[in-house]
Amino acid sequence: xxxxxxxxxxxxxxxxxxxxxxxxxxxxxxxxxxxxxxxxxxxxxxxxxxxxxxxxxxxxxxxxxxxxxxxxxxxxxxxxxxxxxxxxxxxxxxxxxxxxxxxxxxxxxxxxxxxxxxxxxxxxxxxxxxxxxxxxxxxxxxxxxxxxxxxxxxxxxxxxxxxxxxxxxxxxxxxxxxxxxxxxxxxxxxxxxxxxxxxxxxxxxxxxxxxxxxxxxxxxxxxxxxxxxxxxxxxxxxxxxxxxxxxxxxxxxxxxxxxxxxxxxxxxxxxxxxxxxxxxxxxxxxxxxxxxxxxxxxxxxxxxxxxxxxxxxxxxxxxxxxxxxxxxxxxxxxxxxxxxxxxxxxxxxxxxxxxxxxxxxxxxxxxxxxxxxxxxxxxxxxxxxxxxxxxxxxxxxxxxxxxxxxxxxxxxxxxxxxxxxxxxxxxxxxxxxxxxxxxxxxxxxxxxxxxxxxxxxxxxxxxxxxxxxxxxxxxxxx
Amino acid sequence: xxxxxxxxxxxxxxxxxxxxxxxxxxxxxxxxxxxxxxxxxxxxxxxxxxxxxxxxxxxxxxxxxxxxxxxxxxxxxxxxxxxxxxxxxxxxxxxxxxxxxxxxxxxxxxxxxxxxxxxxxxxxxxxxxxxxxxxxxxxxxxxxxxxxxxxxxxxxxxxxxxxxxxxxxxxxxxxxxxxxxxxxxxxxxxxxxxxxxxxxxxxxxxxxxxxxxxxxxxxxxxxxxxxxxxxxxxxxxxxxxxxxxxxxxxxxxxxxxxxxxxxxxxxxxxxxxxxxxxxxxxxxxxxxxxxxxxxxxxxxxxxxxxxxxxxxxxxxxxxxxxxxxxxxxxxxxxxxxxxxxxxxxxxxxxxxxxxxxxxxxxxxxxxxxxxxxxxxxxxxxxxxxxxxxxxxxxxxxxxxxxxxxxxxxxxxxxxxxxxxxxxxxxxxxxxxxxxxxxxxxxxxxxxxxxxxxxxxxxxxxxxxxxxxxxxxxxxxxxxxxxxxxx
Numbered sequence: 001x002x003x004x005x006x007x008x009x010x011x012x013x014x015x016x017x018x019x020x021x022x023x024x025x026x027x028x029x030x031x032x033x034x035x036x037x038x039x040x041x042x043x044x045x046x047x048x049x050x051x052x053x054x055x056x057x058x059x060x061x062x063x064x065x066x067x068x069x070x071x072x073x074x075x076x077x078x079x080x081x082x083x084x085x086x087x088x089x090x091x092x093x094x095x096x097x098x099x100x101x102x103x104x105x106x107x108x109x110x111x112x113x114x115x116x117x118x119x120x121x122x123x124x125x126x127x128x129x130x131x132x133x134x135x136x137x138x139x140x141x142x143x144x145x146x147x148x149x150x151x152x153x154x155x156x157x158x159x160x161x162x163x164x165x166x167x168x169x170x171x172x173x174x175x176x177x178x179x180x181x182x183x184x185x186x187x188x189x190x191x192x193x194x195x196x197x198x199x200x201x202x203x204x205x206x207x208x209x210x211x212x213x214x215x216x217x218x219x220x221x222x223x224x225x226x227x228x229x230x231x232x233x234x235x236x237x238x239x240x241x242x243x244x245x246x247x248x249x250x251x252x253x254x255x256x257x258x259x260x261x262x263x264x265x266x267x268x269x270x271x272x273x274x275x276x277x278x279x280x281x282x283x284x285x286x287x288x289x290x291x292x293x294x295x296x297x298x299x300x301x302x303x304x305x306x307x308x309x310x311x312x313x314x315x316x317x318x319x320x321x322x323x324x325x326x327x328x329x330x331x332x333x334x335x336x337x338x339x340x341x342x343x344x345x346x347x348x349x350x351x352x353x354x355x356x357x358x359x360x361x362x363x364x365x366x367x368x369x370x371x372x373x374x375x376x377x378x379x380x381x382x383x384x385x386x387x388x389x390x391x392x393x394x395x396x397x398x399x400x401x402x403x404x405x406x407x408x409x410x411x412x413x414x415x416x417x418x419x420x421x422x423x424x425x426x427x428x429x430x431x432x433x434x435x436x437x438x439x440x441x442x443x444x445x446x447x448x449x450x451x452x453x454x455x456x457x458x459x460x461x462x463x464x465x466x467x468x469x470x471x472x473x474x475x476x477x478x
Numbered sequence: 479x480x481x482x483x484x485x486x487x488x489x490x491x492x493x494x495x496x497x498x499x500x501x502x503x504x505x506x507x508x509x510x511x512x513x514x515x516x517x518x519x520x521x522x523x524x525x526x527x528x529x530x531x532x533x534x535x536x537x538x539x540x541x542x543x544x545x546x547x548x549x550x551x552x553x554x555x556x557x558x559x560x561x562x563x564x565x566x567x568x569x570x571x572x573x574x575x576x577x578x579x580x581x582x583x584x585x586x587x588x589x590x591x592x593x594x595x596x597x598x599x600x601x602x603x604x605x606x607x608x609x610x611x612x613x614x615x616x617x618x619x620x621x622x623x624x625x626x627x628x629x630x631x632x633x634x635x636x637x638x639x640x641x642x643x644x645x646x647x648x649x650x651x652x653x654x655x656x657x658x659x660x661x662x663x664x665x666x667x668x669x670x671x672x673x674x675x676x677x678x679x680x681x682x683x684x685x686x687x688x689x690x691x692x693x694x695x696x697x698x699x700x701x702x703x704x705x706x707x708x709x710x711x712x713x714x715x716x717x718x719x720x721x722x723x724x725x726x727x728x729x730x731x732x733x734x735x736x737x738x739x740x741x742x743x744x745x746x747x748x749x750x751x752x753x754x755x756x757x758x759x760x761x762x763x764x765x766x767x768x769x770x771x772x773x774x775x776x777x778x779x780x781x782x783x784x785x786x787x788x789x790x791x792x793x794x795x796x797x798x799x800x801x802x803x804x805x806x807x808x809x810x811x812x813x814x815x816x817x818x819x820x821x822x823x824x825x826x827x828x829x830x831x832x833x834x835x836x837x838x839x840x841x842x843x844x845x846x847x848x849x850x851x852x853x854x855x856x857x858x859x860x861x862x863x864x865x866x867x868x869x870x871x872x873x874x875x876x877x878x879x880x881x882x883x884x885x886x887x888x889x890x891x892x893x894x895x896x897x898x899x900x901x902x903x904x905x906x907x908x909x910x911x912x913x914x915x916x917x918x919x920x921x922x923x924x925x926x927x928x929x930x931x932x933x934x935x936x937x938x939x940x941x942x943x944x945x946x947x948x949x950x951x952x953x954x955x956x957x958x959x960x961x962x963x964x
Contacts, residue, residue, distance in 0.1 A: 039580060043800040045573065045807075046560045046582055046679040048714050078796050080843070082820055089799020142804070271843035273852060276686035276793055278715050 001239070002203035005231050006211075007166045007196060008158035009223075011173050012151050013183040014127065014191040015058045021126050021150035022049030022092065029189045033132065037144035043087030048277050051076075055150040058182035059099050059124050060283060060291045062152060065180055065298055066119055068103025070288050076124075076278045080271040084142050085129035093153075095272045098123030099281060100152075105176070106300065107168040108318055117169045118157030127151050146190075152182075158197065158208060163227040167220050170194060171322075175299050179324045193218045198230045199244070209234070210244040214251050214258050226251040230258050302327055310334055310341035319349055325364045336374035340381050347377060351394050368398060376404035386465055389413050417464045419471060422455070425463065426475050429454040440476055451476065481506060482642045483959060486699035489645055490547045493540065500540070500550025504533035504594050507552045511596060511643045514963070517624055520637040522557045522567055522615045524597040532594045539592070548706060549592030554638045554647040557598035558605055559585050559690070560679040568681045569601040569613040569631075572801050572808045572827035582679020583711045584648055584690050591706035599634030599647050603829045604798065605655055605683040607631050608901040609891065612831040617888055620663060621960040622926055626885040629659030629901075635693045636663040641963040646694040646703050650680060652687045653786050654880075654905025657917035660693050661880035661929020664919040664958055666946065667693045668700045671936050672912030673718035675704075676711030682797040684790035685716075687909040696956050697918065697946035701725035704939065720937060728940040729947040734768030736945065739873030742775040744904050744931075750883045756921035756928040757879050763952050764877070764945075774872055776865035779907050781858045786906045787899060788842050788855035794832075795839025801827060834895065863911040870935040875945055879904055880917040880929030904931060914939045918946045919955040927958070 020027055023040035040047045063070045077095035100122035107115050127149040132141035154173060160166045174192060177183035185192045199211035214230055217223045229251075234244050249258040274280075297305070299321045306317040306327070321327045326348070334344040352363075352373060361367055376393055379385050385393060385408060396407040408414055416422055429451060430437050440447040451472055455463055481489075481498060492498055508526055515521065529552065536550035560566045560578035562585075567573045581589065589595070602612040610618040610633025618633040620626040621641040628637045632649035636659035639647055649656040651669035660667025668691045675690040682688060692703045705726065710719040738761070745754065761771055803809040803823025810822035828836070842851035869876060881901060891898040908915035913933055920930035930949070934942035950956050 042805055044580075044805075045566070045568070045576070045578070045681045045800070048678050048716075050713060050715050080796050080799060082799065082802060084802075084804050084816065087800060087805060089802060090796050269845045271796070271840065271845075271848075273792060273796070273843055273848070276684075276716075277682075 003200045003231075003235050004203045004205070005161055005163075005227070006158050006199045006201060006208055007160040007163070007227060008211075009156045009160070009166060009170060010195040010197070011154040011156075011170065012193050012195075013154065013173075013177050013185075015055050015150040015152060015182055016184050017052055017054045017058065017150055019052060020148035021052050021055045021124065023148055025148065027149050029186075029191075031145055033141065033143035034145060037129075037147060041087065041144050041148045043089070049092060049275075051278060051281065052150060055124060056099065056281065056283065057291055058150075058180070059122065059152050060288060061180050061182055061295065062122055062154070062177065063100035063103060064288070064292050064295060065176055066103030066105055068119060068122070069101045070283055071097060071099050071101060072283055073097065074099040074123075074281045074283070076275045076281065077272045078275045081268045083128070084140065085131050085144070085147065087129070087144060087147060091126060091128060092275055092278070093125035094123035099283065105169060105172050107165065107172050108314075109165065109168055112315065115159075115165065117159045117165075120155045120157055122152050122154045125151050125153060158199075163224045163231075166196065166227060167224055170220060170223060172299075175322055179296055179299055181296075187218050190218060194223055196223060196227060196230075198227055198234070200231055200234045200238070210246050212244065212246070212258070213248045215248060215261060216251055222251055222253050225253075225256055226258055229256060233258070296324070306330075310345070312341065312345055316345050316349065320345060323363075325362065329363045329370050332370035333374045333377065336371060337377045337381060340377055343377055343380065344374075347373060351391065355394075355398050372397060372403060379404055379408060383415055383417060383464060384408065385413055385415050386461070389415065389461055413462060415464050416459055416462045417467060419467060422459070422463050422467055422471055423475070425455050425458050426451075426468075426472055429458060430475065437476070441478065448472070448476070482510060483964070484645070485696050486548075486551055486645045486694060486702055487696075489551055490702075493550050494545070500533040500536040500552070500594060501530065503550065504529050504552050504596065507596055507644050510641070510963075511638075514641055514643055518619050518621060518637050518641060518643075519616050520600055520618055520634045520641070520643055521554065521597045522569065522600050522613075522634070523565055525564055525595055528564065529594055529596045536592055536594060546592045547702065548588070550594060551592070551646075552594045552596050552644050553588065553703075554596050554599045554635065554644045555585060556632055556635050556647065556649050557601055558650050558681050559648060560681065561585050561595065561598065564595075564598065566598065566681070567615065568605070569603040569615060570828065570832070571614040574614065574808065576807055578679075580679065583676035583713060584707050585679065587707055587709075588648070588703070593706075596644055599632070599638055599649075601634050602631035602655075603832050604681070604794070605631040605650055605652055605688075606794070606831050606835055608654070608658055608898050609886075609888070610634065610659070611888060611892055612829055614829060619888070620885050621963055622664065622885065625887055626926070627662070627888050629662035629881075629885065631655040631659075632667070632693065633659045636660050636665055636667065639663070639665040639693050639695055640960065642695075642959060646692060646699055648690065648707075649693045650688055650690050651905075651909065652683050652689075652790060653909050654902040656691045656693060657880050657905050657915060657929065657931060658902060660917040661919075661931075662885040662927065664927025664955070665693055665695060666697055666700050666916065666918050666950075666956060667691065668704060668916040668939070668943070669908065669914065670704060670708060670939055671718075671914045672909075673716055674708050674914070674937065674939065676709075676714040676717045678711055678713040682793075684793040685797060686793060687786075687790055689909070697916070697943050697950055698726070698729060700916070701729060701943045701947070704943075708939075718937075723940045725940055725943050728944050731944050732768065733764065733945065733948050736764070736767075736769035736875070737873040738764055738769050738771050739774040739869055739876040740771055741779070741869075741876055741878050742773055743779045744878035748882045748900070748903065749879055750923070752923040753879055753881075753883060753928050756923065757930060760920040760930045760949065761877065763949060767948055767952065772873055774869045774876070776862065776869060776907070778858065778861040778865050782862055782906045782910055783899060783903055785855040785858040785862070786902070786910060787838070788851050789859065789910075791835040791839030792843050792852050793839065795836045795843065798828075798832070798836055803827070831895070859910045862907060866907070866911045866913060866933075874934075875938070875942060876933040878931055880931040881905075884923050884926035884928060908933050912936060914942050916942060916946055918949060919958065920949075920953070921955055922958075927955070
């Protein structure tokens with residue numbers, strides 16, 4: 001039997017506001033436990049929430065970026081349950097009326113096809129605190145620094161049909177929130193995390209299968225692995241006569257498996273109701289237009305512009321616009337070396353990305369500024385060095401931070417473009433290799449490469465390849 | 479002239495004329511509190527040392543020529559308002575030893591206005607009750623007859639003023655908790671419009687209904703104190719950013735032409751005939767002052783008790799979830815695990831009435847019941863609010879009884895919560911609609927005070943206080959003090 005996978009994602013993105021969604025506490029990561037928890041965060045008797053307008057602005061920004069409907073009025077509700085990291089005994093979230101509703105995100109799959117993934121809604125809510133167990137034998141600690149950090153929960157339609165599609169969607173959302181500067185996207189610190197709803201159904205079936213919700217997915221790799229595991233588990237279960245139960249499962253990255261988090265009998269009834277401490281959130285037309293005016297160029301727009309303005313392929317444009325920083329870097333290089341946009345693209349995606357990856361660096365780390373790379377490309381463009389030599393120069397620049405011209409100068413890597421000098425080198429090689437010359441002239445064309453190699457060797461690779469080819473052909477022909 | 483029977487306005491004048499100092503006043507009222515405690519049990523905490531200290535500071539301020547009208551006037555705060563460095567119990571074992579790290583906005587504003595806090599008034603546990611019998615710190619007794627309840631939940635505040643243990647006390651009203659005890663104790667109690675007074679630092683019972691207010695001897699005093707309490711607070715999103723009118727300046731406006739609405743539903747068969755007689759007599763006073771009476775009907779009002787006992791418990795079930803034994807408040811001994819900690823801390827820390835309401839509230843919010851109970855109650859609430867709006871198109875204020883009967887004996891209704899809940903039948907409507915309402919004394923039935931309720935349109939406090947004040951200019955019911963406390 002053929003099975004189809006159906007996936008929907010709930011992405012939690014922490015908004016990068018300076019203070020919390022309902023209190024004035026700071027939201028910076030890494031402070032000592034409870035150093036950033038005030039009376040509101042601690043849920044003290046008598047305290048009240050006051051909405052942070054910046055969080056609303058960021059949520060609206062996201063909504064506009066995905067072409068969603070922005071609710072003129074939305075409502076904060078209380079989600080009631082007991083847990084020590086939830087000080088008030090309820091989480092303030094949006095339930096029936098979220099601020100962002102009904103948008104879509106387009107992803108490009110590996111084969112180049114495009115797919116539209118629906119976004120059901122995105123709502124504002126507060127994060128919970130954390131329970132700490134390490135180094136606290138016999139007790140559990142509670143750190144409420146994170147309690148009250150603003151989140152948007154982005155809920156997709158069940159539109160994805162494979163782990164690959166899910167990853168492509170998640171990466172696109174990740175790119176988007178960073179473009180919008182509403183979330184730092186740091187997955188290790190939990191700023192960007194995801195729950196996946198996974199089900200399987202017979203190929204061609206209309207009804208969805210029963211889904212399991214997988215929690216705690218804080219890396220792209222885990223999402224992929226968890227989905228693969230879960231799909232295999234469900235198929236195996238059904239094929240052996242079992243039934244998938246609707247439940248919440250936790251992904252264990254150490255064992256690479258998902259397992260049930262709580263049984264149905266223990267499932268919470270959250271008793272949602274509108275929070276009487278907060279008035280309905282009113283968003284005016286002028287507020288929305290103000291936010292719209294601040295929207296940056298979005299990834300898709302930028303990719304389209306790169307393709308037309310710089311003559312890049314759709315794929316290259318997509319890679320280069322995956323982050324705003326990389327796109328900015330590329331664009332600075334491309335503008336500094338007019339007419340060489342494709343060369344710039346190859347170098348940014350090739351040598352530069354490889355070098356960054358190797359050292360696990362980000363383009364913003366400033367190890368090789370855009371202008372420095374442009375300096376190198378300029379020398380390729382004006383034929384001072386060949387592409388091959390350029391790689392050597394790049395390595396030296398990467399290691400020492402020296403400008404391209406200095407490296408070329410110091411190492412004497414300037415390309416030989418003087419025809420007389422190249423001619424002399426060719427003559428010497430021909431003189432040294434009479435046997436090969438005779439064979440070549442006897443019809444063994446393949447030996448041409450041998451002569452190129454010998455001349456390059458003699459000139460330490462500096463001979464201009466095009467000139468060398470032309471001259472060599474002439475001279476070999478006699 | 480005795481000092482303790484004077485109104486806030488008179489005491490303020492006396493302080494200004496240096497007839498007495500704040501320290502003298504403070505000592506006098508502290509002694510009255512301490513002497514009455516074993517009988518009335520009106521306060522949970524007496525802050526003698528802090529009170530004397532702030533009285534001295536007030537006197538220094540006055541000597542320096544830097545005094546405001548309320549500088550040095552002693553008051554009592556209901557123990558639902560958080561007070562920095564002083565324990566705030568909310569009448570519950572759960573908070574028996576809870577010392578708030580901050581002042582409620584009401585407390586901070588009255589402090590800034592110069593008042594001196596004498597202590598914290600007893601109350602029904604978490605403001606849930608109509609008789610002040612649910613307090614973990616014991617029942618409060620009615621000074622007019624100590625076998626009777628003072629009403630609740632602000633029983634301690636009402637008794638404080640009735641027995642002149644202080645000239646005024648803050649209070650809160652969720653379904654009648656200011657007006658009902660004010661009526662049963664023969665004092666003036668004002669519940670402002672929802673949003674007029676900040677709820678920040680006022681421990682929440684039912685957030686959409688709770689409103690802080692004041693109990694005093696006269697409408698004039700209430701106006702003076704409300705002036706200091708009211709106004710927008712950035713810490714309370716539901717407080718309203720509207721200017722606060724000068725309440726005192728409108729007090730004497732003539733009532734000629736005032737249209738008074740008599741709610742048909744308030745003069746029903748549940749109203750004690752003797753109580754009704756006092757109300758009718760009061761209405762005659764208003765006619766004499768030039769007001770006209772007209773019967774109006776709020777057809778949905780009879781549903782108010784039912785709607786209230788869905789909405790209020792629902793909100794309370796969520797508001798009281800924070801009392802879990804983890805960060806503050808009562809924690810059970812030796813919890814064996816997290817669930818045990820929750821169950822026993824809450825089981826032992828909360829009293830029966832609080833638990834009853836938490837359970838009711840949890841039930842009405844549960845999946846499958848939400849639409850039938852909570853959502854329907856909210857719809858009824860809107861209908862009632864709309865009824866009031868229609869009524870106020872025809873009349874300026876609504877006047878009627880505050881309670882169906884005068885004070886009842888301690889223990890008489892504790893075994894039957896429904897009978898107890900019906901005590902708030904006339905007061906709940908104003909909470910559901912967010913309207914300002916007050917109770918003033920209008921006579922006695924068999925030696926027990928009867929309260930007259932005045933309800934005004936939203937933010938109509940000025941007119942409401944004016945209507946109450948002119949009645950008090952014509953009558954002397956508000957000056958009556960129980961024999962033992964004269």
